[in-house]
Amino acid sequence: MARYVFVTGGVVSSLGKGLSSASLASLLQLRGYKVRVRKLDPYLNVDPGTMNPFQHGEVFVTDDGAETDLDIGHYERFTGISATQSDNITTGGIYSDIIKKERRGDYLGGTVQVVPHVTDRIKKFISHNVKNEDFIICEIGGTVGDIESLPFLEAIRQFSNDTGRKNSLFIHLTLVPYLKASGELKTKPTQHSVKELRSLGIQPDIIICRSEREIPKTERKKISLFCNVHIDNVIETVDVKTIYEAPISFHKEKLDDQVLSYFNIKNKKSPDLSKWKNITTKVLNPKRNVNIGIIGKYVNLKDAYKSLDEALIHGGISNNLKVNLKRIDSENLKPENIKPLLKDVTGVLIPGGFGKRGSEGKIAAIKYARLNSIPFFGICFGMQMAVIEAARNLLNIKNASTSEFGNNCTPVVGLLEEWSKGKKKMKGSEKNLGGTMRLGLYDAVLKNNSLISKIYSEKKIKERHRHRYEVNIKYKNDFEKKGLIFSALSPDGMLPEIIELKNHPWFVGVQFHPEFKSRPFTPHPLFSSFIKAASINGGKINGK
Ligand code: GLN
Secondary structure, three states, X not given: OOEEEXXXXXXXXXXXXXXXXXXXXXXXXXXXXXXXXXXXEXXXXXXXXXXXXXXXXXXXXXXXXXXEOHHHHHHHHHHOOOOOHHHEEEHHHHHHHHHXXXXXXXXXXXXXXXXXXXXXXXXXXXXXXXXXXXEEEEEEOOOOOOHHHHHHHHHHHHHHHHHOHHHEEEEEEEEOOEEOOOOEEOOHHHHHHHHHHHHOOOOOOEEEEEEOOOOOHHHHHHHHHHHOOOHHHEEEEXXXXXXXXXXXXXXXXXXXXXXXXXXXXXXXXXXXXXXXXXXXXXXXXXXXXXXXXXXXXXXXXXXXXXXXXXXXXXXXXXXOEEEEEEEEXXXXXXXXXXXXXXXXXXXXXXXXXXXXXXXXXXXXXXXXXXHOXXXXXXEOHHHHHHHHHHHHHOOOOOOXXXXXXXXXXXXXXXXXXXXXXXXXXXXXXXXXXXXXXXXXXXXXXXOOOOHHHHHHOOOEEEEEEEEOOEEOHHHHHHHHHOOEEEEEEOOOOOOEEEEEEOOOOOEEEEOOOHHHHOXXXXXXXXXXXXXXXXXXXXXXXXXX
């Protein structure tokens, strides 16, 4: 029977609940257990797909096309297990389900209420689709005390009651701040947060205390006493140099031991942490540096491109290189300032994006990379912009653009139905913007003897998509005559999936998002190859 671990957070957000959940999952896996990690998000959006990355960070896409919270990406990268639609739910998703049922008459005669209808739906989600997993780790988004969190906390309280208290474990993550002025670590915020949780009927079994310095025994004792948690279950987590150290440091703090002992599981097998140790050593001792310029709109918020940043680091790991990311706001990029802005980067990456703002800066940067033989990697929107740049400057279609920016152009990129009138119904014609894109895994067939077929060493690939617009296949021959090869297509040959430029060290655009499938222990071949190309072109020895 599966055991359930609920992870809540207190005091402030961004304490690393996602990373803690993912690290625990990995440690339990390494001790021989099957795990699944889920995220329950209290906000009212049905999914994060319509949220601005400035607000909420990246939208992570699963194989089965769910637009999910970026923490799902952490879970996948740490456990190697691909998440599914049923691993992330929001209040919006729950309510829209319940309201649909209410309209259908499923509750006929009854009053629909938060308790029991919403809480029941949350409980159903928690154990939905559980097969032979030993542990289900559920992270609750937000912090204790948020109005939106209440139904979730009530649901997990009930869940633990329903399944037997000893089959569910509550972990609460809090902040133990250090006050410079008095030179003290403060436990009061933790005490208050736990008090709040207990007022909702939840007694935490383990408290993870995030702190910038080690927490001495006296403070731990205080937390243990005031929060009613055994001192062995007061676990500290101090800042680590790289996220790959987190599982090692949690194991040192005996998090996995305490979890097993709570469930009365006798497991003598200590986890083999060598893969985490090796990767930490590699990340902390790179042979050389490589500087990559990321040109996008959301450069000020680090989490906006979380999986992309991780995938680039993975590409660095596979080449023993440290990848330094220089984030450049595409809105500030003009043909006249490109050279100085890109002077210290040896690879240019244009990630996914939406909307016209900043697009001309991206197109100018692509032109610069194309003409100056700088390795270029365009992802989704980045590929579409590369095609537009090539249409304008190689095919001489001066007003080439995408119908995403309006109809006043020659749309080399557009909605499929715009040029294949009803031949094949594509997502995107619906009025709603939520969940109406080409989402999730799609096949692509690679062209023989192309750069891309060498990179993948495969003939057919499956990659995750999240876009509405497509490159118009009718320009294929014209582009190929000019050296821009359509080196992967959808199996029916209608949708360009990858483009590459001949006579250039490395110029690749992909219509999908390879970053979602890259994992630290199996870096995505496209990122390994791009980083390698960028390093050949000017990686610096020891940063000099
Ligand atoms: N805006 C583009 C589209 O919808 C690209 C999307 C993306 O980069 N994810 O097709």
